[in-house]
Amino acid sequence: MNLPLERVDTWRWRIPKHGDMLTGGLVFASEALMARIQHDRALEQVRNVACLPGIVGNSLGMPDLHWGYGFPIGGVAGFDPDEGVISPGGVGYDINCGVRLLRSHLDADRVVKRMPKLVDALYEAVPCGVGAARGDLRLDNEALDRCLVGGARWAVENGLGEPEDVEHTEENGCLDGADTSEVTPRAHGRGQKQLGTLGSGNHFLEVDRVAEVFDPALGEALGLHVGQVAVLIHSGSRGLGHQVCTDFLPVMKQAAKGHGIRLPDPQLACAPFRSEEGQRYFGAMRAAVNYAFANRQVIAHKTREAFRAVFGEGVKLEQVYDVCHNIAKVERHVVDGTEREVVVHRKGATRAFPPGHPLTPEAYREVGQPVMVPGDMGRYSFVLVGTEGARAETLGSSCHGAGRLQSRTKARQATRDRNIPKELASRGIEVRAASRRTIDEEYPEAYKDVADVVDVVVGAGIARVVARLEPLGVVKG
């Protein structure tokens, strides 16, 4: 492939504007990670995104960049609300997939002894795996629509959490402007029985030990200290969000044609943000975003119930933060010296707002917005905070995870004669899963070392590292 790529410095690479590109590409990676990135066609996708009308700033790639549907995963792109577009491919099928972090007052030494019992309780409490699972919450369409409009706030108002949870969630767990009339009956049907379920693939519910705090002041601000037990929840909008994406791809394909948008790749189907089709997708997408916020809220509630059943009623799990990594929304950013509204698409990328930002919760105003970056189920995950560098360079964004090293097929082959749950148990990690196949596909060596990804965002100054978490117990689909 003849794609020009220039090394800017230790952490940055530029795809100079050429051909139909309206702007340049900027990718954050070490030399080693860039070699991995070049195994697939993600850089071409960064270039293709730079050809879409109304793009503002660079077409951005995070160090966990890899090939996705139309837009790359690990991609960030902002568009002018008046001249630019909105695209389902820039969000992904799992609308508002994201990560929530809870902190406990429990010491890991105490929890480890009862980990099999705790993981059993969590597995029982939070349905997982593909499909309807055993979701005990059933919503009629009226209740579902209130959930789609109210997000995590709706869940808390219905007794499924604490007001502080909402305060410590991106966008307070609810985007205004959800349009339930654009969520099809089929999407409604899928959403009715999946609230509070984990899903499959890389989704998980994990009990962690805070293994390392890199900066005492940052750790203090986020309430994290070495030896403490924390919980990571990674899930999204389940079948409902998937159906919204599926339903709108043909709509957006027609819209692109109707509005005369030339697409370098048909998978970049999009519509002008202000167009009827663009606003219909945006309304449906925001409903799916709110469903995902509510889903993680219900999972957190069930997690608390499971902890209390095992460790007593006095156990508290306080929410550190909930951040999404598949979303499009309107944010204010300074571009070329002027503050303006931008339609930011983050697909496999997280918001990472700096200290002092008005949308960062009060508790973190001095240190920056927390960012959770999951690794794999055998090694570790990281907690970061956003920086001024992110505001200046990446529309306030950072990375979202490790990224795969092996395909699912290859991982399955490589683990055929191994017993991954047993191997993990021997290393002190209790795993429960709906499917043995999922565990094999998700085994640790299938993923890159997330520390390498974090090194890049920290080195480039688009995040600061707060803490490293090590898994003690894992629930998987």
Next chain:
DNA sequence: ATGTTC
């Protein structure tokens, strides 16, 4: 990611 090929 996904009632994993409506």
